Amino acid sequence: MDQNIQDATALIIDSNANSRSLMSAQLRDLGVGTVRQTPRVKDARVMLEHQTYDIVLCDYHFDASETSGQDLLDELRREGLLPYSTVFIMVTSEATYAKVAEAAEAALDAYLIKPYTSANLAERLASARHRKRVLKDIFEAIENQDFETAANLCLARFEAKGKYWLYAARIGAELLLRLKRFDDARTLYEAIIAAKTVPWARLGVARTELAGGNLQQARRTLENLIGELPDYADSHDLLGHVQMEQGDLTEALKTYQTAATLTPGCLLRLQRCGSLGFYVGQRADALRMLERAMSQGLRSKLFDMLSLVLIGLMRFDAKDFKGFKYAHDALGAALERSPGSIRLQRFDLVFRGLAFLMDRRVGQAMIVAREFTEHASAGNFDLEAASLLTALWIRLSSQEVELEEMMPILHGLGMRYCTAKASTEILVAMTETHQGAAEQYRECHHRIFNVAETAMRHSLRGSAKIAVELLIEQGRLTRNGKLIDMAGLVLKRHADKIDNAEALGIQIDDLHDRYVKPMAGGPLKARTAGGVVLRAPTAEAPKAASAPAEAA
Numbered sequence: 001m002d003q004n005i006q007d008a009t010a011l012i013i014d015s016n017a018n019s020r021s022l023m024s025a026q027l028r029d030l031g032v033g034t035v036r037q038t039p040r041v042k043d044a045r046v047m048l049e050h051q052t053y054d055i056v057l058c059d060y061h062f063d064a065s066e067t068s069g070q071d072l073l074d075e076l077r078r079e080g081l082l083p084y085s086t087v088f089i090m091v092t093s094e095a096t097y098a099k100v101a102e103a104a105e106a107a108l109d110a111y112l113i114k115p116y117t118s119a120n121l122a123e124r125l126a127s128a129r130h131r132k133r134v135l136k137d138i139f140e141a142i143e144n145q146d147f148e149t150a151a152n153l154c155l156a157r158f159e160a161k162g163k164y165w166l167y168a169a170r171i172g173a174e175l176l177l178r179l180k181r182f183d184d185a186r187t188l189y190e191a192i193i194a195a196k197t198v199p200w201a202r203l204g205v206a207r208t209e210l211a212g213g214n215l216q217q218a219r220r221t222l223e224n225l226i227g228e229l230p231d232y233a234d235s236h237d238l239l240g241h242v243q244m245e246q247g248d249l250t251e252a253l254k255t256y257q258t259a260a261t262l263t264p265g266c267l268l269r270l271q272r273c274g275s276l277g278f279y280v281g282q283r284a285d286a287l288r289m290l291e292r293a294m295s296q297g298l299r300s301k302l303f304d305m306l307s308l309v310l311i312g313l314m315r316f317d318a319k320d321f322k323g324f325k326y327a328h329d330a331l332g333a334a335l336e337r338s339p340g341s342i343r344l345q346r347f348d349l350v351f352r353g354l355a356f357l358m359d360r361r362v363g364q365a366m367i368v369a370r371e372f373t374e375h376a377s378a379g380n381f382d383l384e385a386a387s388l389l390t391a392l393w394i395r396l397s398s399q400e401v402e403l404e405e406m407m408p409i410l411h412g413l414g415m416r417y418c419t420a421k422a423s424t425e426i427l428v429a430m431t432e433t434h435q436g437a438a439e440q441y442r443e444c445h446h447r448i449f450n451v452a453e454t455a456m457r458h459s460l461r462g463s464a465k466i467a468v469e470l471l472i473e474q475g476r477l478t479r480n481g482k483l484i485d486m487a488g489l490v491l492k493r494h495a496d497k498i499d500n501a502e503a504l505g506i507q508i509d510d511l512h513d514r515y516v517k518p519m520a521g522g523p524l525k526a527r528t529a530g531g532v533v534l535r536a537p538t539a540e541a542p543k544a545a546s547a548p549a550e551a552a
Contacts, residue, residue, distance in 0.1 A: 001126050002133070005031040010055040012037040013044040013069065014091070015062045023057050023091075026118045030125065041067045041265070042296060048072075049081050049301045055125065060092035067265025067296070074234075075268055075302055084171065085139045087128040091116075131164050138171060151175035158188065166196060173204050182208045199225065199232050206238055210245070218242050233262040237269070247421025249280050249429075260289075267297040271307050278310045279429040287314045298330060305334055306384065309347050313391055316354045328355065346375060346385050353392045362399050369396055373409055379518035383423055386413045390430040390437070397434065410437050414444030415478040421445070448480060455486065464494035465504075472507050481516045484508065 141150035154172025277286030471487035
């Protein structure tokens with residue numbers, strides 16, 4: 001064992017007290033300085049989110065929970081909450097080893113099959129910590145947010161087939177995706193497949209296809225992968241995302257439900273199915289899944305507070321005051337912890353408006369709805385906020401009150417956010433039974449598509465300047481991120497043919513800074529509804545009209 005083991009901190013996660021006691025003693029005998037333990041995955045998740053451990057020993061199966069040790073590892077890895085420098089060792093029985101080994105692959109540092117000896121543990125731990133030391137330069141670059149350097153170090157190790165090259169290749173491919181170097185990421189994934197076929201590499205190819213806007217090819221890649229490995233939950237996740245991007249919400253929900261069934265204790269998948277079930281109209285199942293997620297992980301960083309708002313809407317519609325108040329109180333506690341969060345403040349406006357409606361104080365609810373509407377002019381107002389603002393106005397309109405102001409407000413939201421079929425269907429879902437509002441959102445989508453199509457025709461006919469000016473004008477009027485990005489793409493391609501290209505570029509940059517950039521967070525930060533990012537798409541993200549833009 002390395003000399004620094006005495007400075008290491010360890011966490012043991014096992015529901016059996018005797019097993020925890022044994023593992024604790026074994027780690028201390030190996031020289032580990034600090035050892036903590038917990039019997040529940042729920043508590044372990046919170047502990048790992050708030051403190052970094054050098055070593056984690058986690059049992060695979062927990063008698064009192066549907067969440068497995070694998071579910072915990074997958075969630076923490078996916079959300080970037082477990083440092084690469086942490087050694088994660090899974091402890092499993094012979095019967096479940098194959099499942100663990102297949103699902104974890106390079107993401108798992110080591111495994112132990114029960115029964116095991118102290119020598120087995122020492123060997124696995126020493127080997128894993130040695131690998132961490134060999135790849136230390138990569139991990140340090142990641143910790144310093146120098147992702148470009150980290151990716152290049154991974155590529156160099158892979159190309160040289162240096163020690164732990166496959167592990168480094170997986171990290172490097174993830175970093176390349178994050179850096180939007182999609183071609184490099186795909187090349188690396190394909191090289192990994194050629195050298196050693198692994199499911200996560202084929203999944204990576206599909207991710208690069210999705211990122212590049214090639215939805216049909218991504219779908220074929222994933223369907224082939226699922227056909228060969230039907231129990232690989234991550235491939236179902238990505239296929240559901242592709243189906244969402246294609247606007248097929250019902251099929252996406254079925255796919256996500258399959259992933260959730262494969263990992264019944266996964267908090268993220270529970271919320272994904274619950275939120276998408278809400279939009280599709282399967283409210284009973286949606287409520288059950290979201291409230292289950294709330295009971296399992298309300299304190300977790302993996303819990304998205306949007307789930308509380310959707311629960312609040314469903315409890316309001318069911319006239320369940322007690323259930324509504326419970327969700328509202330939970331949001332209030334979150335807002336106390338993060339009083340500066342604009343997102344939580346907007347969620348609170350929805351709850352306050354609904355609470356006034358439950359008390360039949362329609363006038364007060366109207367004031368709250370108007371206050372929320374004032375937020376819509378902000379650059380960081382996104383699809384998520386637009387969908388919730390829609391939900392509040394629709395419920396106001398059901399109170400037998402004439403709301404002449406509602407339709408113009410929804411029209412403004414539609415022209416800004418109906419950028420693709422998926423985002424349009426989310427907004428349509430929030431109109432409930434209001435036929436006029438649903439038709440208006442679909443008409444907005446049609447109008448945005450027509451603007452994009454008209455601009456492309458001008459560009460293809462040699463009138464690129466007219467195309468750019470049209471897109472700038474409509475982008476300014478609608479604040480539509482797709483049109484603004486499209487203006488930039490056309491200008492970039494035809495700048496040498498446009499006499500005032502520099503002036504037009506300044507206008508586009510101004511619109512981008514005001515209405516697109518405030519929402520363009522990194523991919524790991526993007527909030528989703530069943531896989532669709534609840535933000536206006538940026539130039540690098542897949543979007544419905546990107547093909548004609550590129551063709552121009």
